[in-house]
Amino acid sequence: MSLLLPGLGLLLMVGALIDIIRAESWAIRHLDKSIWIIIVILLPLIGSVLWFAIGRDYGQSIHLGSFGDPRRRKASTSGEGNVGEGTTERELAALEREIERHEQDDRIRRLEAKLSARPGEIAPEDSKK
Numbered sequence: 001m002s003l004l005l006p007g008l009g010l011l012l013m014v015g016a017l018i019d020i021i022r023a024e025s026w027a028i029r030h031l032d033k034s035i036w037i038i039i040v041i042l043l044p045l046i047g048s049v050l051w052f053a054i055g056r057d058y059g060q061s062i063h064l065g066s067f068g069d070p071r072r073r074k075a076s077t078s079g080e081g082n083v084g085e086g087t088t089e090r091e092l093a094a095l096e097r098e099i100e101r102h103e104q105d106d107r108i109r110r111l112e113a114k115l116s117a118r119p120g121e122i123a124p125e126d127s128k129k
Contacts, residue, residue, distance in 0.1 A: 009045050016040045016048035019056065027057045 020028075020036045028036065036055050040047035 009048075012048045013040060013044040016051045020051060023056065027059070029055055029057045031055065 017037060017040055020033060020040065023033070025033070031039075036047075036051055040051055
């Protein structure tokens with residue numbers, strides 16, 4: 001139990017150092033990255049708290065409205081990696097079209113093979129001409 005507080009302080013310091021090192025230059029406020037690292041190493045608890053409180057720029061949060069707000073749906077479907085409404089249905093329809101195309105290609109290949117197997121016979125379409 002006596003090692004709990006120093007262990008938490010060490011974890012906070014390590015987390016702050018990792019966050020400082022991985023942070024982009026636009027996300028660091030007030031001081032240079034190397035200065036923040038020195039502060040966190042020299043003053044682990046205070047430096048870590050200062051880093052997370054004033055040193056890190058977390059960016060502006062985007063308010064998407066309440067749960068049923070239509071703006072929320074627009075924002076979630078506008079991103080490339082996001083799954084929108086009807087995506088599964090569209091994928092299934094595309095797969096069905098692809099299966100139909102492959103079945104049609106197979107049928108054409110079978111008919112062409114059947115025609116090439118009988119070289120002496122005239123195809124029914126040609127006999128009507």
